[in-house]
Amino acid sequence: MSATTTPDLAAPRSPQIRKKGVNLEKVGWVYMRVSGVLLVVLIFGHLFTNLMVGDGIHALDWGFVAGKLANPFWQWWDILMLWLALIHGANGMRTIVNDYVTGEKVRKTLVWAVFVAAGLLIVLGTLVVFAFDPCNGVTSDSVFWEACQAL
Template identity: 50%
Template sequence: MQAPELKAPAFVRSGRSRTQVERWSWIFMRASGVILIVLIFTHLFINLLTGDGVNQIDFAFVAGKWASPLWKVWDLTMLVLAMIHGGNGMRLLINDYARTTWLRKTLKVALATSVTLIIVLGSLVIFTFDPCPEGTDPALLNIELCEDLGRL
């Protein structure tokens, strides 16, 4: 099968700001990608390979991790970088596959809204997390942590 030959573009975008945006997008995808490899591979290793793997994950496990500021910052960085990296990737796919201006606009508004909502939701969860909520069955809590905090 022969692919069509490339033709010279009918016009070249002259908008300088547009090319600057794409340049930053290009740089961001590579920089965030490299950082995300470190963040996500560590996240997967700790959560899925140490201890009882996926079976260890419950409320008490999350409470134990987020008792340390390191993991809070780790998860927050992962959240923000991954959502922007993924959202920007989805933007490129919308540019490639959505055929009409209306559809591109609609999808991009939906995408930007979802990405913003998820980043806000995730950040709020990390910052307002309560490891020892009142009236919870102690069996579900990280007992050691809650005793240290004087909450149990």
């Protein structure tokens, strides 16, 4: 049988030496707070303009979306919302993985997979917003033919 010793809690602790450089955990913590506040503003602004202004929810159709995505203001609004939300979510998933996954290799693999997935979605979403062409593939028998001819 071996005796276990407990640490002396009354003993003075040696001062912790802080590593020089950027504290990434602190940067992530601050990012979550700032992006959370910005996302609340962006999301409620998005919902308000889409659901309450003008004809409200009855105006939501292909033409409404095409008109919004043709406006640079709304393109950048949507891009900012997309980027902030995906990075915010990926950072939250990274925190959960770091808290609950004990194996070093598994944890690194999962964190890597989360950031690759977020990066892929950011790239694809950005391409959709900036490369969106509502008239791409519209033929003369389409209901959008006249609208696209007017452009």
